[in-house]
Amino acid sequence: MKKELKLNYNQLNHWEELSDADQVLVQKAKGVMSNAYTPYSKFKVGAAVLLSNNTVVTGSNQENIAYPSGLCAERVALFYAGANYPNEKVKTLCIVAKGNLVSVETTLSPCGACRQVMLETEIRQDEPYRVILVCQNDVTIIFSSASDFLPLAFGL
Numbered sequence: 001m002k003k004e005l006k007l008n009y010n011q012l013n014h015w016e017e018l019s020d021a022d023q024v025l026v027q028k029a030k031g032v033m034s035n036a037y038t039p040y041s042k043f044k045v046g047a048a049v050l051l052s053n054n055t056v057v058t059g060s061n062q063e064n065i066a067y068p069s070g071l072c073a074e075r076v077a078l079f080y081a082g083a084n085y086p087n088e089k090v091k092t093l094c095i096v097a098k099g100n101l102v103s104v105e106t107t108l109s110p111c112g113a114c115r116q117v118m119l120e121t122e123i124r125q126d127e128p129y130r131v132i133l134v135c136q137n138d139v140t141i142i143f144s145s146a147s148d149f150l151p152l153a154f155g156l
Helices: 018-034 073-084 112-123
Strands: 008-010 044-050 057-062 091-098 130-132 141-145
Touching: 018 044, 018 057, 018 073, 018 091, 018 130, 044 112, 057 073, 073 112, 091 141, 112 141
Parallel strands: 091 130
Antiparallel strands: 008 141, 044 057, 044 091, 130 141
């Protein structure tokens, strides 16, 4: 029996079409992206997390020569939020990236480890949160839930 999985999202031509509040998240993610430590991949990623108390926490990818000891921006931001704001829920996660690792036209997508952490964050808080991906060409993809990235997730 053949079955299909469908991916639901909204796509904008440019992140400046987002609401003012979401544009602030994009700007914060772009700002922290410059703090990324990427001597190996040269691919910088920034993430901004909006919490239920309206605090925004950020993270950037941090590579390490002892691969896989580094961390992706998404996990840095989500783990920081969990460690420092354990009673606040994630409302939105915004991810931006820049570098030659992938072409400018390639749709930005979190790695498998980040997808699992994103989903577990959603499960832990028992509430979905939005994910905004801003590609290098400014095309912006909005998901209404982190579970959209990992429909056959471990533990579900």
